[in-house]
Structure formats: C-alpha cells, structure tokens
Amino acid sequence: AQRVTQPEKLLSVFKGAPVELKCNYSYSGSPELFWYVQYSRQRLQLLLRHISRESIKGFTADLNKGETSFHLKKPFAQEEDSAMYYCALSGRGTGNQFYFGTGTSLTVIP
Amino acid sequence: DVKVTQSSRYLVKRTGEKVFLECVQDMDHENMFWYRQDPGLGLRLIYFSYDVKMKEKGDIPEGYSVSREKKERFSLILESASTNQTSMYLCASTGAGERWNEQFFGPGTRLTVL
Numbered sequence: 001a002q003r004v005t006q007p008e009k010l011l012s013v014f015k016g017a018p019v020e021l022k023c024n025y026s027y028s029g030s031p032e033l034f035w036y037v038q039y040s041r042q043r044l045q046l047l048l049r050h051i052s053r054e055s056i057k058g059f060t061a062d063l064n065k066g067e068t069s070f071h072l073k074k075p076f077a078q079e080e081d082s083a084m085y086y087c088a089l090s091g092r093g094t095g096n097q098f099y100f101g102t103g104t105s106l107t108v109i110p
Numbered sequence: 111d112v113k114v115t116q117s118s119r120y121l122v123k124r125t126g127e128k129v130f131l132e133c134v135q136d137m138d139h140e141n142m143f144w145y146r147q148d149p150g151l152g153l154r155l156i157y158f159s160y161d162v163k164m165k166e167k168g169d170i171p172e173g174y175s176v177s178r179e180k181k182e183r184f185s186l187i188l189e190s191a192s193t194n195q196t197s198m199y200l201c202a203s204t205g206a207g208e209r210w211n212e213q214f215f216g217p218g219t220r221l222t223v224l
Contacts, residue, residue, distance in 0.1 A: 009150060034212075044153075044200065044215040086152060088213075097168070098143070098202075098213055102152035 003027075004089050006101035013077050014109045021072040021104045023061075023087030033063055033070040034088040036100075044086070047072075057081070077108045113137070114216040116201050122222045129188040131219050133201030140205060142184035143213065144168075144176065147198040159184055191223045 003026040013019045025031060035047040048056045050063040050070060061072045070087060087101040117132035135142065143158040145168075155168030157176040165176050173195060177185040184203075188195055201216040 006152075036213075043217045044202075046212050049212070097155060097158065098204075099155075100145075100153040102150060 004087050004099050004101040006085075006087055006104050008104045009102065010105050010107070012107045012109060015079055016076050019074050019077040019081070019106065019108075021085050021087075021106065023070045023072065023101060025068050025070065025087075025089050027068075027089055027091060029091050031063075031089050031091045033061070034090070034098075035059070035061055035070075035072050036086040036088055038084045038086070040083070047085070077106075079108050079110055082106055082108045114201060114203055114214050116199075116216040116219050118219050119217060120220050120222075122224065123188075123191050124224050125192060127188075127191045127223075129191050129221065129223075131186040131188075131199055131201075131221070133184045133186070133203075133216055134182050135184075135201075135203040135214070136182065137203065137205070137214070138181065139203035139214075140181070141203060142178065143202040143204075144174075144184065144186045145200045145202065146170070147200055147218070153200065156186065188221075191221075193223050195221065196223045197221060 005024045033050040036044050037047040038044045059074045061070050063070050084103050084105050086103045088098050090098045114135045123129050141160050144156045145153040147153050154170050156174050159165045159178040162181050175187045199219045202213040204213045
C-alpha cells in the first residue's frame with residue numbers, strides 16, 4: 001500500500017529561522033514525490049517535485065530512499081511562507097493516482 | 111496556464127438533496143480527480159477518471175458517483191446529501207504519458223449540507 005505520513009499538523013517558526021517539514025512515505029516501487037502548497041484563499045499548487053532537483057522560493061527537498069523520506073527545508077523562513085503544505089506521492093504502479101499526506105500548517109511568526 | 115474551473119465556490123444544500131459539482135479543464139488532460147479536503151485528514155480521493163466514460167473508485171467513494179461524458183468535464187454527484195458530506199471539494203487534472211506527473215487543481219467548492 002502507498003502511504004504518505006506528515007507527522008506534524010502544525011508548525012510554528014520565527015521569521016529568519018530554519019524550517020523543516022517532515023514527510024515519510026511507504027511505496028514498493030520507484031516513487032515520484034511532490035510538495036504542494038496552499039496559501040490562504042488560493043488554490044492548491046505544486047511547490048516542487050523531487051525529479052526536478054530545484055529550489056523553489058528557497059525551499060528544497062531531497063528524496064532519501066534509505067529513510068523513505070522527502071523532507072521540505074528552507075534555511076530562513078519568511079512570513080509569506082505561512083501556508084498549508086502537503087506531501088504527495090505517485091508512481092507508475094499507482095494507476096495515475098496521487099496519495100497525499102494529511103498536511104502541515106506552517107506559521108511563520110514575525 | 112492550465113485552467114481548472116469548478117462551477118461553484120460555495121454551495122449550501124439540504125439533507126437528502128441531489129448535488130452536482132462540476133469541473134472543467136482546458137488542457138486536454140486525460141486524467142481527472144475529485145478529492146475532499148478536511149482539516150486533519152488532508153486530501154482524500156473520492157473518484158478519478160482516466161478517460162471519457164471511465165471511472166475508478168478512490169478511497170472514499172461511498173455516497174458519491176461521477177460522470178465523465180466529455181474529456182474536459184468531470185462531475186461529482188452526491189445522490190442524497192448528508193451532513194457528513196459537508197466539506198471542501200477539490201477537482202484536479204493531469205495529463206497522461208510524459209505529462210502525468212503534476213496535478214493541477216481547481217479553486218475548490220465549499221459545500222455545506224444542512
């Protein structure tokens with residue numbers, strides 16, 4: 001079974017502090033991992049995907065197959081990073097389905 | 111830009127009513143999805159469709175049905191609305207083959223069942 005776990009429902013950090021949103025997954029094949037973000041009053045949108053290996057808005061995420069993790073990191077949090085973040089998994093064996101975690105609500109305190 | 115639109119942003123219905131939620135995408139995507147989004151539960155897949163007239167159950171299909179008569183349109187139907195179906199409903203689409211691996215979401219429909 002495919003599963004995505006985000007252990008933190010709520011996360012608060014001060015502006016300028018590092019932030020890490022945790023994501024662990026369970027998948028028997030080669031997964032595609034994503035982070036989606038939903039800002040207040042906006043639609044859910046893709047933040048980044050592991051195959052791109054890029055930094056978006058200062059965020060990075062590395063796929064660690066040994067630990068089955070895909071944690072989202074940013075060295076210096078900004079107020080505009082406050083949002084709901086979802087980790088998601090898909091893969092060729094999922095029948096085109098995406099599996100989402102339960103989400104982490106990030107609040108950056110000024 | 112991919113545009114995924116949903117027919118209503120807010121909807122209030124009464125218990126027992128039949129409810130239709132419409133979703134339209136303009137990128138010729140093969141796959142379309144309906145989720146409900148609830149605090150603490152994340153996104154849960156209700157149904158998805160990988161082609162016209164094709165549908166697959168997701169994790170929570172009970173109380174829902176879907177219709178996909180045209181490639182660009184995917185409808186979610188609540189046969190007899192109940193209060194526990196009060197939620198935010200999100201539609202999404204994605205392409206097939208090399209275009210399958212990003213989901214584009216609509217703005218959501220917040221449904222309240224009284």
